[in-house]
Amino acid sequence: MPKSYSRSQKSASEIISLSKRDDNWLLSRLDYLWTNFFSDVAQINPVSIGFGRYSKLRLGSVRLDRTTKKTFITLTGMFKDERIPVEVVDQTIAHELCHYAHGFSSPKPRLHKYPHYGGVINKELRKRGLVNLIKAYAKWLKEYRESL
Numbered sequence: 001m002p003k004s005y006s007r008s009q010k011s012a013s014e015i016i017s018l019s020k021r022d023d024n025w026l027l028s029r030l031d032y033l034w035t036n037f038f039s040d041v042a043q044i045n046p047v048s049i050g051f052g053r054y055s056k057l058r059l060g061s062v063r064l065d066r067t068t069k070k071t072f073i074t075l076t077g078m079f080k081d082e083r084i085p086v087e088v089v090d091q092t093i094a095h096e097l098c099h100y101a102h103g104f105s106s107p108k109p110r111l112h113k114y115p116h117y118g119g120v121i122n123k124e125l126r127k128r129g130l131v132n133l134i135k136a137y138a139k140w141l142k143e144y145r146e147s148l
């Protein structure tokens, strides 16, 4: 009798537990993006980045602690899943960096009334030569929404 072969299907939590993506990896992505695409944006306060809890809908956020004057970028723990393209993670970090540059969740002067006013984030990403991240994110988001 031939032996049947079945490839084991790992669950998302198994994949995440084996992931090499940790807060240090996020820090290296932030450094890469800031150095290469946001070098004109001065860092005027401490900025931290890390994974938060697993959220399917809230993919990233940035906040300023008014007391300590520190900025925190948080990404969904879902992004530890290495099946999610690195460009999607980079897009999310770059999005939060745009907020920082525009004076939202940063001590910088506010450039707009609202953080997403008139598509300012994608305009900023395009201006900085990051249209590839916009495209990669849109492609992933379409498939992701269909899988929800």
Ligand SMILES: [Zn+2]
Binding pocket: 095, 099, 115, 116
């Ligand atoms: Zn935003």
